Amino acid sequence: MSLFSDLPGDEGLPGVQRRRAMLAVMTATTMAVFDGTIINVALPQISLALQTSAAASVWVANAYLLATAMTLAAFAALSSRLGFRTQFTAGLAVFTLASLGCALSHSVDLLIAMRVLQGLGGAAMLSIAPAIHRTVFPNRLLGRILGLNAVLVAASTAVGPVLGGTLLAALGWEWIFLINVPLGIVAVLLSWSAIPETRKPVQAPFDVAGALWSALAMGAIIMAADTCARFAEPGQGTHARLEAAAYALVALLAGAAFVRGQRRVPEPLLPLDIFANARFSLAALTSLASFVGQGIAFVALPFLFQNGYGYTAFESAALFTPWPLGIVLVAPHAGKLADRHSPALLSSLGLALFTVGLGLLALLPDHAQAWDIGWRALVCGMGFGFFQSPNNREMLSNVARERSGNASGVLAIMRTFGQCLGAALLGTILAIYTAGAVAQGELKMSAAQDGDAIRLALWVAVLATALATAVSASRLRRKAQSPA
Template identity: 65%
Template sequence: MALFSSQPGDEGLPGLERGLAMAAVMTMAAMVVFDGSMITIALPQIARSLEVSPGTSVWVANGYLLSAAMTLAIFAALSSRLGFRTIFTFGLSVFTLASVGCALSSSLEMLIAMRVLQGIGGAATLSIGPAILRSVFPNRLLGRILGLNALLIGASTAIAPILGGAILSAMSWKWLFAINIPLGMMALLLTLRVVPNNPALKREPFDYAGALLSAMALGALIMAADAFTHPGNGDLKVAMAYAATAILTGFAFIRVQRRATKPLLPLSIFASSRFSLAALTSLASFVSQGITFIALPFLFQSVYGYSALISALLFTPWPIGIILAAPHAGRLADRYSAAIISTIGLGIFAIGLTLLALLPEHAPAWDICLRSVVCGIGFGCFQSPNNREMLANASRENSGYASGVLAIVRTFGQCLGAALVGIFMSLYTQSSAVDISLWMAVIATVLAIALSVSRLRGYKYSKV
């Protein structure tokens, strides 16, 4: 395969070792996707098994997301001081051991504690996964490998609900965590064997103030999004307090980073306008995706009356569209302008979202699937070229920070999208809120297109 063939002047690892490092990173990415998707559908069974209320069981999912969001920037910064292999090995080990703890949990408190540890392990790997891929593959193959990574995540997203349903129908929810153990051990062995540490590690003081403020800002953001998405069960004042905390600590974080000698996240990385615009484009697109992923289940189940299983299956065309488009988009991004390809992808994504927003009152399943697959194709065309644009416009020594920014804007965007849907649900009837949400997703995508187009000036059709 071309991915594993070497050419004179190639950066990174030789062919076979590239493949093993890719397997380690992608195995972990698949584990995280499976874990998130399958746990969501297992919450009712977990609540019954542990004899707790469904509302309380939601913290099995929220605990993971909260701890992951709070530590993403911290691990991205530590990667330049401790090395990619050290951080990735730590994350894999914690995630795998926490999976053992989850499988053995006999109480909700123990399960939530293990899920918090899983989130920390997941953040350590997700924050530097793309940076590791960049470090082991040459620049000429960066778009292609990121496209394959997007394909894997899309395939995992499509398969996870079906696999989770099959496991839950035959076995206990504990097996959803147990399947992580052999996969984690395999990925850990591969990591120790081939994943390199950074060539020149920085022996610098750690920015504890920046770490605390970033954790507070992202943690408060997750709590605000959770409160907004359950307007009937929570206090709106509490949600607003969390949102205000996120904003204030976010501004304080930026202020500290500007003054710090060795900041947690060097703001100089945003000096490249192409990196900054790619990050903002990614943020707007994930806001759109976050809105859609929260709004569509209400549309399918509450408006159209489909069952939970059918609703899950109606989501499948979206990741299938990503699977169809992402590898080709990644290959094209290695030959042509990644910004142009990702902008075209956003245009297709906007068309798909508009088609979903215009669904008739009694839409058949095949019609929903066709419109959803257009969204998936558009997002698949956008995501891997845009990720390539971000990583390629950060120096290799800053690739860990760039990878962390990529993970942060994805998390921030999805949470902001979820919060917007929660606000609409608290202000309007469910049907109206869904309609408004879908049109808001279209508006967010149009904003992403405008940001993406603005970075095309000055290099029109030049290769990235």
């Protein structure tokens, strides 16, 4: 049955309006994913064109990530006051205008400022995109649309570097941002005409303190992870460790202050009572642990491919292609199955396969051929694709519809926090191996040592996803709770 067919008793929107809303959300999602995958390819050319250092150009990428992560919780809460249509359309408009500003920037400082604006617009959209799907589509189709969304993200991730390389070669770095402008204009028109307004009257003032504490906590987490990634750089070890410890302390204190404040304000930024539903809480923990494993693998494997095996950057990107391909092949079917069968069971099976795939990558021989890497990466992608959409469905369907924005924000926070924690763990492992190499009188790790460090990191990723599998499987003993 079509995603746009109507049945008696369906929640959400009629089929025609449903199609337009889906196109708006998916266009915006594609823009955000492309932006995240293309920018890393473009940094060397941006650095050269704007006559800035490589270290400064890295902040072109980091500024977007920081702005997004720091405001996810705030925008998830604001959606109930502003309404999905107003917030999503405004965020999309800001993202589109900031993209134009990025393309017109003639200094790295202005470009970084525009990237911060892009991040704010992206957070306004991404924090509520899954919630819009739940509002627009009936429950019987929720798994299918989330599976289709997973396919879109995976396909965009795979195509992004290729598209970015083509635009850079043919037109210049400005076009990686200009491509967002026509897409953004179309998506703004679609979203304003098709996404329903969900604003509800709220008497209590907005939780400004909670927004500030959450922003400080998430920003400190991102900076701690970024600092951990510098542990392995020559001469950075001691300073980077102290800096990471300071950021981690700030994150811990800000997080504690945030949780304490949420229990006291009449209209909290993140209502903690949504975690009273055990299946929602377990799905959130499952997502967190799984993204730790994914975060480690995504950062570690390029080191293995290039430093351990000697592949070029382009070849390394090509070796990643089977991973998103596996998601594309599996995620739509997983989404359909989740509408008819237990999402917890499907998630657990997918995570088990994902764990096996990571273990296979950790067992790669010292001189692996491309085909040997590819089929193992494909197993990872198929496992992750079979896990993600059922688990997301479980999170969204175990809260009341009026709390969908909050649940969507939690989903985005778990993904961001998990990936950052994975990067921090990898940075720590690389630092330990680098310190060992220096102690032996070497300037840097050898290819063999690099390979050993990455394999250890992959085994840590296996442990993280095995934990996620165990948490996911624990849901099978619990009956589904109807959201209040």
